[in-house]
Amino acid sequence: MFTGLIKDSPRSPETDPLDSEPPDRCVSVSGVSRAYRDGRGATVGALAEVSLHADRGELLAVVGPSGCGKTTLLELICGLQAPEAGSLQCAPAALMPQRDLLLPWLSAVDNAALALRIAHVPRTQARERAAKLFAELGLEGFEQSRPHELSGGMRQRVAFSRTLLSGKDVLCLDEPFGALDAITRAELQTWLLDALSMEPRTVVLVTHDVEEAILLADRVAVLSPRPGRVIASLEIALERPRKRTDPEIIELRERALNVLQMGIQR
Amino acid sequence: MRSGIVARVLPAALLSGALLGAWEAYVDLSGVQEDLLPAPHAVARELWDGGSLLWRNFAVTAEEVVLGLALAMACGLALAVAIHLSPLMRRAVYPLAVGSQAVPIPVIGVLLVFWWGFGIFPKLVVIALICFFPILVTTVDGLAAVDPDQPKLLRTLDASRWQEFRFAELPAALPAAISGARIALTIGVIGAFIAETTTPTSGPYAGLGREIITDINFQTSRAYAGTVVLFAFAIACFYTLALAERRLAPWAHDSRGDTR
Numbered sequence: 001m002f003t004g005l006i007k008d009s010p011r012s013p014e015t016d017p018l019d020s021e022p023p024d025r026c027v028s029v030s031g032v033s034r035a036y037r038d039g040r041g042a043t044v045g046a047l048a049e050v051s052l053h054a055d056r057g058e059l060l061a062v063v064g065p066s067g068c069g070k071t072t073l074l075e076l077i078c079g080l081q082a083p084e085a086g087s088l089q090c091a092p093a094a095l096m097p098q099r100d101l102l103l104p105w106l107s108a109v110d111n112a113a114l115a116l117r118i119a120h121v122p123r124t125q126a127r128e129r130a131a132k133l134f135a136e137l138g139l140e141g142f143e144q145s146r147p148h149e150l151s152g153g154m155r156q157r158v159a160f161s162r163t164l165l166s167g168k169d170v171l172c173l174d175e176p177f178g179a180l181d182a183i184t185r186a187e188l189q190t191w192l193l194d195a196l197s198m199e200p201r202t203v204v205l206v207t208h209d210v211e212e213a214i215l216l217a218d219r220v221a222v223l224s225p226r227p228g229r230v231i232a233s234l235e236i237a238l239e240r241p242r243k244r245t246d247p248e249i250i251e252l253r254e255r256a257l258n259v260l261q262m263g264i265q266r
Numbered sequence: 267m268r269s270g271i272v273a274r275v276l277p278a279a280l281l282s283g284a285l286l287g288a289w290e291a292y293v294d295l296s297g298v299q300e301d302l303l304p305a306p307h308a309v310a311r312e313l314w315d316g317g318s319l320l321w322r323n324f325a326v327t328a329e330e331v332v333l334g335l336a337l338a339m340a341c342g343l344a345l346a347v348a349i350h351l352s353p354l355m356r357r358a359v360y361p362l363a364v365g366s367q368a369v370p371i372p373v374i375g376v377l378l379v380f381w382w383g384f385g386i387f388p389k390l391v392v393i394a395l396i397c398f399f400p401i402l403v404t405t406v407d408g409l410a411a412v413d414p415d416q417p418k419l420l421r422t423l424d425a426s427r428w429q430e431f432r433f434a435e436l437p438a439a440l441p442a443a444i445s446g447a448r449i450a451l452t453i454g455v456i457g458a459f460i461a462e463t464t465t466p467t468s469g470p471y472a473g474l475g476r477e478i479i480t481d482i483n484f485q486t487s488r489a490y491a492g493t494v495v496l497f498a499f500a501i502a503c504f505y506t507l508a509l510a511e512r513r514l515a516p517w518a519h520d521s522r523g524d525t526r
Contacts, residue, residue: 078422080418080421080422094422094423095419095422097415097418097419097422099415101413101415101416101419103416103433103434103437104517104520105437105438105440105515105517114420114423114433115423115424117433118420118423118424118425118426118429118433119424146516146517146520148517148520162423166422166423166424
């Protein structure tokens with residue numbers, strides 16, 4: 001169990017076994033199970049024999065009903081938890097949690113630069129790098145704003161910048177747009193794709209929104225209700241940007257929803 | 267801005283005026299002896315006439331309060347951090363800190379003088395003993411009230427335990443710590459009075475507390491004037507710390523609606 005979780009080490013293409021064999025696997029989860037104890041001490045299965053993977057630069061979306069262990073999966077990938085069974089091989093991964101968790105005592109730019117400060121980059125230098133990213137991602141003008149002055153969409157953008165600046169290869173996004181209204185969500189979905197085209201990363205995106213998954217991802221893994229297992233895996237080889245009214249998108253969405261429904265009824 | 271200050275100060279000024287008026291009227295009408303209850307105008311005259319004496323004694327007391335509070339802050343914050351970080355320290359230190367508040371400090375004050383002499387130090391110890399407790403309790407609670415997801419997030423960014431503390435817990439606890447200091451400061455003024463009246467001092471000016479005790483029988487209006495100075499001092503300190511909190515922890519006054 002728990003073989004070869006690669007974390008913290010700066011990756012060099014020559015020495016890293018994950019890089020040596022094509023395809024370039026950044027996230028590889030095989031047969032992973034995980035349970036936890038609830039308040040009354042009963043064991044609840046969160047994940048059951050989950051296998052999935054993401055290659056370098058891919059966007060893998062994981063959809064499933066609430067409580068199917070999606071957050072647990074991300075915490076496993078980020079090394080915050082260890083699996084009870086199965087194995088996990090992941091490049092260093094950073095988590096963007098469901099709540100943005102911006103620190104109210106720091107400005108937007110300082111929040112984004114948090115990982116740099118933790119890595120002992122001097123303050124001014126860290127700010128410069130974060131400000132540069134802000135300019136790239138269309139956040140200029142908000143550097144000095146404090147979190148409470150920002151809209152929900154802006155907060156998510158800052159939280160995403162913080163995740164990017166962690167310098168990790170893999171970004172684990174936990175329902176990043178879940179709390180936003182429909183218009184802002186659509187706006188941020190486009191923004192995320194733009195940001196990733198400028199700052200390419202491997203992304204594991206957890207969402208309960210099937211349409212969001214299909215619009216953004218290269219592959220969608222559908223999880224069953226608790227304990228979560230992968231009940232379908234859809235390859236989505238469509239050009240971006242994708243339109244939600246596109247017949248192929250609609251068809252994929254129906255298929256995914258059907259699988260989800262069957263999973264719930266079982 | 268200016269009208270804001272007026273609006274803020276006016277209610278207290280009006281209330282003070284009304285109370286002083288009632289006091290003055292009572293002294294006039296009841297014919298109470300002046301060495302029991304001097305009229306406000308007599309106290310005001312004493313404030314003016316005895317100004318330099320009061321001022322010099324006040325400087326002594328203010329120094330004691332400020333240094334005593336600094337000592338209390340240092341001890342209170344250090345203990346709070348130790349209690350927060352170590353369950354063992356919490357079990358070992360917290361009960362004793364609570365118990366220390368039941369110690370009859372005036373008695374201790376006398377012993378401290380035998381121990382450390384007539385200087386300012388025994389007085390600082392008395393003040394710090396009285397003042398550290400509210401700082402300790404509010405800071406321990408403030409540290410414990412940090413959103414548990416914040417340190418967790420910092421861990422995903424590879425923060426060390428110290429960095430979790432430095433970036434999340436410490437700033438989260440700062441407003442509570444300052445609130446503790448505000449409570450401590452106001453009781454610190456009474457602490458200085460206790461310290462001065464229970465420990466003898468060498469030198470011509472022994473502080474306002476000692477001055478008040480000396481004057482209370484024969485120069486009652488001057489004792490009242492000294493009390494007025496302490497009264498004003500406590501108010502000034504309290505609001506200075508409130509101002510400091512706005513400077514140091516502006517986020518504590520942000521709209522509360524953003525704690526998503």
